[in-house]
Amino acid sequence: MIRSWTNVVAYLIANSSDRRFSLRLAVRAFIGMLLFVPMIATPSETRLNLTQGVTEISGKVYDLHMLIFYICCAIGVVVFGVMFYSIIRHRKSRGVKAAHFHESTKVEILWTIIPIIILVLMAIPATKTLIAMEDTSQDDLTITVTGSQWKWHYRYFNHDVAFYSFLTTSQKQIEGSEQKGEHYLLEVDNPLVVPVNRKIRFLMTSDDVIHSWWVPDFAVKKDAVPGFINEAWTKIDKPGIYRGQCAELCGRNHGFMPIVVQALPEDEFDTWLAKQEQMAAAKKAEQEKALGKTLSMDELMALGEKVYNDRCAVCHQVNGEGMANVFPAMKGSPIATGDLLQHIDIVINGKTGTAMQAFANQLNEEELAAVVTYERNAWGNDTGDAVQASDIKQVLTNGTLPDENNAQANTQSSSSSETNATPDTSVTSNSKATPETMDSQPEAQ
Ligand code: HEC
Numbered sequence: 001m002i003r004s005w006t007n008v009v010a011y012l013i014a015n016s017s018d019r020r021f022s023l024r025l026a027v028r029a030f031i032g033m034l035l036f037v038p039m040i041a042t043p044s045e046t047r048l049n050l051t052q053g054v055t056e057i058s059g060k061v062y063d064l065h066m067l068i069f070y071i072c073c074a075i076g077v078v079v080f081g082v083m084f085y086s087i088i089r090h091r092k093s094r095g096v097k098a099a100h101f102h103e104s105t106k107v108e109i110l111w112t113i114i115p116i117i118i119l120v121l122m123a124i125p126a127t128k129t130l131i132a133m134e135d136t137s138q139d140d141l142t143i144t145v146t147g148s149q150w151k152w153h154y155r156y157f158n159h160d161v162a163f164y165s166f167l168t169t170s171q172k173q174i175e176g177s178e179q180k181g182e183h184y185l186l187e188v189d190n191p192l193v194v195p196v197n198r199k200i201r202f203l204m205t206s207d208d209v210i211h212s213w214w215v216p217d218f219a220v221k222k223d224a225v226p227g228f229i230n231e232a233w234t235k236i237d238k239p240g241i242y243r244g245q246c247a248e249l250c251g252r253n254h255g256f257m258p259i260v261v262q263a264l265p266e267d268e269f270d271t272w273l274a275k276q277e278q279m280a281a282a283k284k285a286e287q288e289k290a291l292g293k294t295l296s297m298d299e300l301m302a303l304g305e306k307v308y309n310d311r312c313a314v315c316h317q318v319n320g321e322g323m324a325n326v327f328p329a330m331k332g333s334p335i336a337t338g339d340l341l342q343h344i345d346i347v348i349n350g351k352t353g354t355a356m357q358a359f360a361n362q363l364n365e366e367e368l369a370a371v372v373t374y375e376r377n378a379w380g381n382d383t384g385d386a387v388q389a390s391d392i393k394q395v396l397t398n399g400t401l402p403d404e405n406n407a408q409a410n411t412q413s414s415s416s417s418e419t420n421a422t423p424d425t426s427v428t429s430n431s432k433a434t435p436e437t438m439d440s441q442p443e444a445q
């Protein structure tokens, strides 16, 4: 095709002395070009076009997109064709005299009615597809998707399985000091695992700002809005790994919260889910035990450093110096070197209206104790305070630190009272989107 195009151009130049002839050719070439556009867009593998995806809905969305695209091309050809034809045909050099009329009721009615008819015709298939996309009834599996700065959290309804999904691309690749990997910024530690051939309903919400869960292969793109629950669904035809991104500008690390979905054959998925439930139960038991343990300062600092670097350093930085005017420094912070209860409080409850989120449901007591200890002793903060898991448990249940004298009694009473506020890392309930609130308002939009 390119060859023939260059031929046309060469021909035009060669014959440019014959102006009338080349004009006619130019018009034909232009119309030919317009007709040629849809052909470029057809191959599904081109990076320029929408993906056909791996679900029935994504196929429908693709077809709809192509249909509308072709209609637009046809309109383009007709409108530009008439326009250029008229301009060239009635040009001054041919001695054509301009007509002096205006206001033609007939023409005006015509150019109102024809577009209306075209729009209505386009709306019919579009509405059908939209209605199918919105129909979340009769699902086989419900998954709650919660966005927060800057990670996704997934919870399997009616199963004791929930986890966070973090970006795993190394900082070095991001900075450019290391070769970028194949799935640069599109890889996570825990992908969302789902079965094929089952209808999966997603309930989307957010813990802080608006995010948007977008996986092009499923044609699912839904805003995750704090305080609201949006619904979406998918039914995947083909096992595989599908990648997506947060599609709503949600702050500094917006580009660092990708989505990875692993679609497994149904039986493999069932095995996976059963195993996750077992692991969750084992983890819970382990954490109960951790509450009674007293860790040494070294143990607390080692665990604390890991938690800090994994979860806090994105904002407060590894060197504890934060970022001027955005994220306060931990080094020498009045809170991290001051009142212990206030320090624990901001870590477990966060600070509303700021990027400092509540970590009570994101980390377990042991991790919270360790990270607070770390912040109070790293970077020359040297307060000497060692915080234990049982201290955190006390703050979570009573809002106070255990009194030195009856610490024993407090530990006993607290471990016997199982409250809803009990955090359990991977199996967490989000403060704003617990299963209870979701059950009571599943239709909320
Ligand atoms: C998404 C960014 C972000 C992350 C992640 C984050 N913080 Fe913060 N943090 C903030 C911001 C912003 C503030 C300031 C809040 C305010 O305006 O008072 C803050 C304040 C604090 C303070 C009070 C400091 C002071 O001097 O005012 C402490 C302590 C703290 N964070 C601890 C942590 C710990 C521990 C973690 C990890 C478990 C963590 N933060 C993770 C953003 C973050």
Ligand SMILES: [Cu+2]
Pocket: 147, 210, 211, 212, 246, 247, 248, 249, 250, 254, 257
């Ligand atoms: Cu986001």
